[in-house]
Amino acid sequence: LHGVIEPLGGKLGSRDEEPFIFLDKQAIYETSGSGENLYIYHPELLDFVMLFAFIFQGARDFSTVRGKMLIREQGGSEIFIQPNFYKPNLILCSFSVIRKIGTNLEVVKEEQYFSNHEEAAQFYGFKL
Numbered sequence: 001l002h003g004v005i006e007p008l009g010g011k012l013g014s015r016d017e018e019p020f021i022f023l024d025k026q027a028i029y030e031t032s033g034s035g036e037n038l039y040i041y042h043p044e045l046l047d048f049v050m051l052f053a054f055i056f057q058g059a060r061d062f063s064t065v066r067g068k069m070l071i072r073e074q075g076g077s078e079i080f081i082q083p084n085f086y087k088p089n090l091i092l093c094s095f096s097v098i099r100k101i102g103t104n105l106e107v108v109k110e111e112q113y114f115s116n117h118e119e120a121a122q123f124y125g126f127k128l
Contacts, residue, residue, distance in 0.1 A: 005038065008056060015041050021049070040098075043105055049098040050110075050124055054117075055091040062086050062093050062113070069095045071107055079107055087113040092120055 003019030005011055013022040020041040040046065051069060059065045063086040071079040081095050090113035099106050114120040121127060 006054075007036075008054070015039070020045060044103075046098070046105070047100045048124075048126070050094050050120070051096045051098070052092055052094045052120065061088050061090060063088070067093070067095070071096065081109050081111075083111050085111070090115055092116060094120055094124070097124075 003011075003013070003021070005013040005019070005021050005023050007023055007025070012024075013019060015022045022039045022041070024037045024039070038051070040049065051071075053062075053067050053069075055062065055065060062083055068080070068082040071081065073079075079096075083093065083095075092114040094110045094112045094114070097108050097110050099108065112120070112123065114123065
């Protein structure tokens with residue numbers, strides 16, 4: 001499977017088609033605090049997922065937006081990811097990756113910063 005979920009480009013994904021990942025909304029201007037919810041369907045078909053955030057307007061870098069991510073597994077366990085360090089003027093952060101290890105999926109905190117999507121894709125070895 002190959003695909004990208006990027007709400008700024010109008011790509012919210014799909015429950016029923018590749019990549020079987022669906023983002024419920026773009027929460028850029030949301031004030032309720034519920035954030036965006038990303039759902040992964042058919043995880044058995046996935047080998048690699050990069051969970052990232054992109055600053056496109058208003059903020060200089062991630063030190064000013066205080067981003068965080070909560071990953072809730074189907075069984076109920078939760079993984080909370082918040083950046084521990086920041087890199088000035090870099091506007092894309094891969095918070096986490098999900099990799100297939102054998103028949104299981106492993107969630108790993110990444111916190112890698114990039115100046116654009118292409119740099120991130122090159123770093124992880126895939127095409128956008």
